Amino acid sequence: MQYIQKLIFKKNSYEIWTDSGDHMDILEDTLVRLLLHQGMELTEDFWETIYREDQFSRAKKEALQALRRRKTSGQIRQLLLDQGFLQETIDPLLVYLKDYHLLDDLQYIQDFSKDALHLRKDGPRKIRYKLQQKFLDGDLIDEVLNDLDPDLVLENMQDLIEKKYGQGPFSFKEKGKIFRYLQNKGYPYDLIKEELS
Numbered sequence: 001m002q003y004i005q006k007l008i009f010k011k012n013s014y015e016i017w018t019d020s021g022d023h024m025d026i027l028e029d030t031l032v033r034l035l036l037h038q039g040m041e042l043t044e045d046f047w048e049t050i051y052r053e054d055q056f057s058r059a060k061k062e063a064l065q066a067l068r069r070r071k072t073s074g075q076i077r078q079l080l081l082d083q084g085f086l087q088e089t090i091d092p093l094l095v096y097l098k099d100y101h102l103l104d105d106l107q108y109i110q111d112f113s114k115d116a117l118h119l120r121k122d123g124p125r126k127i128r129y130k131l132q133q134k135f136l137d138g139d140l141i142d143e144v145l146n147d148l149d150p151d152l153v154l155e156n157m158q159d160l161i162e163k164k165y166g167q168g169p170f171s172f173k174e175k176g177k178i179f180r181y182l183q184n185k186g187y188p189y190d191l192i193k194e195e196l197s
Contacts, residue, residue, distance in 0.1 A: 002047075004040045007031070016050070018042060027061070030054040055089045063093060064102070073098070073105050074135020105136055109144045117148065121156040124148060126186020157187050157195060170196070 002022065008015040014031050017023045030036075030053050042050075062083060063076050071079070073094050080090045097103035109131055116122040116130065124145050131141045165178055175196050182192045 002042050004036060004038055004042060007036070007038055022047070024051065024054070026050065026054040027057045029057045029061075033057075052089070055085060056093060059085045059089050059093045060096070063097060067097070067102055070108070071103075072108055072134045072136050073103050076103065078135060106140055106144070108134075109136060109140055113144050113148065117152065117156065121160055121185070123157070123182070123186030123188065124153065125188065126184075129186070153187070154191065154195070157182060157185075157191065160185060161195070 002018040002020045004016055005019045006017045008017070010025070013025050013027050014036075015023055015025050016036065024047075026036075030050065034050060034053060036050070059080050062080060062085075066076055066079055076097070077090055077094065080093070081087075094103065112131060113127050116127045122130075128141055128145055132138070160182065161178055164181065165174060170178060178196060179192055183189070
């Protein structure tokens with residue numbers, strides 16, 4: 001059994017020293033949540049609880065800062081893993097963020113797809129690729145992309161052709177350029193082939 005001998009305030013954190021010489025740096029959030037104070041009796045289990053709670057608080061702080069830049073759960077997971085947080089800290093944190101509606105991958109995919117389709121006029125294949133780069137679930141991506149309006153996809157493709165190459169008829173060489181351009185924009189092969197025939 002050990003006791004908290006002293007609490008030393010540092011910038012945005014506290015250093016806990018026990019009478020046995022152990023010490024730990026914790027965030028103020030952890031200190032307040034666990035009601036830690038000088039002279040408090042600590043069991044070894046409670047010392048571990050302090051560590052786990054502080055890791056959760058630190059991971060939450062990092063995740064909330066990252067969420068200001070609109071991140072996905074996969075990106076948050078990777079960010080925290082890269083910073084050295086353990087999976088046992090990250091998993092409950094992601095549940096916490098989802099429970100408080102701070103993290104919603106489906107909404108992110110819907111918003112991203114809408115912007116890509118309406119603003120950048122990207123095709124479904126390019127949208128899928130960009131979303132996969134953000135560590136999102138493939139089933140969620142498919143669910144949203146299957147609901148894309150096929151008429152809007154076709155209209156966007158026609159707008160891109162007209163804007164970049166004018167109105168047809170196009171020579172064989174021009175069709176090859178248009179074909180490559182539209183494939184790079186993420187439009188399906190069959191749709192391009194049908195439009196250019």
